[in-house]
Amino acid sequence: MKFIFEPSVLYFALLYSLFVILILFGMGGRFIRQTNIIDIVNEARKAEPIKAVPLWYGCVGIGLMIFGGVLGYLMPSFFVRVLHWYPPEGFGAIFYVPLFIGLYMILLHSVVNGWSRKHKHYKNMIATSMMKFQGRQTVRNMLVMTVLLAGAYFAMFYSP
Structure with missing residues (x-):
């Protein structure tokens, strides 16, 4: 069996990549709409200092x-x-x-x-x-x- 590379196959790869990107953007947008920004900011402000570490x-x-x-x-x-x-x-x-x-x-x-x-x-x-x-x-x-x-x-x- 002989395999050849057809340039038309790139369209399938491009279409699949576009589909994955759109799905990821949709999921990201849904996540941001459901998130409370104030909780994220308050969580980022919390610091956990380290106690003394022996030498x-x-x-x-x-x-x-x-x-x-x-x-x-x-x-x-x-x-x-x-x-x-x-x-x-x-x-x-x-x-x-x-x-x-x-x-x-x-x-x-x-x-x-x-x-x-x-x-x-x-x-x-x-x-x-x-x-x-x-x-x-x-x-x-x-x-x-x-x-x-x-x-x-x-x-x-x-x-x-």
Whole structure:
């Protein structure tokens, strides 16, 4: 069977794309009509400051990241070679949990304490205090961005 590319097929793709865009705009408009803007503004004003974080969080976080990465990487071969058992798909992901706990600890330490031992009292004072004041949101956003970037790097070099 011989396959050929017909330019007329692009019309179907364009029509489908237009349909999806219109549906998304309709759903977005419906969501905005049902939303109370004042509730969103009040929710955005709430700040969740972070309490004091011990200095050892950074070192322990790095250790947990290394431990979790090595553990998660070596567990599938351990199950096969030592236990002679093929674990179900996704079971090996449990062993990456220390990596994510360590990543959270590192980000928390970075936001609250920073990594520099030199005390520059007036440099970046406003930005640092705002990061501490909006600490939990900042750490969550940094954690999500880091995990998404790691997934993108994995997907970029992954060849099944």
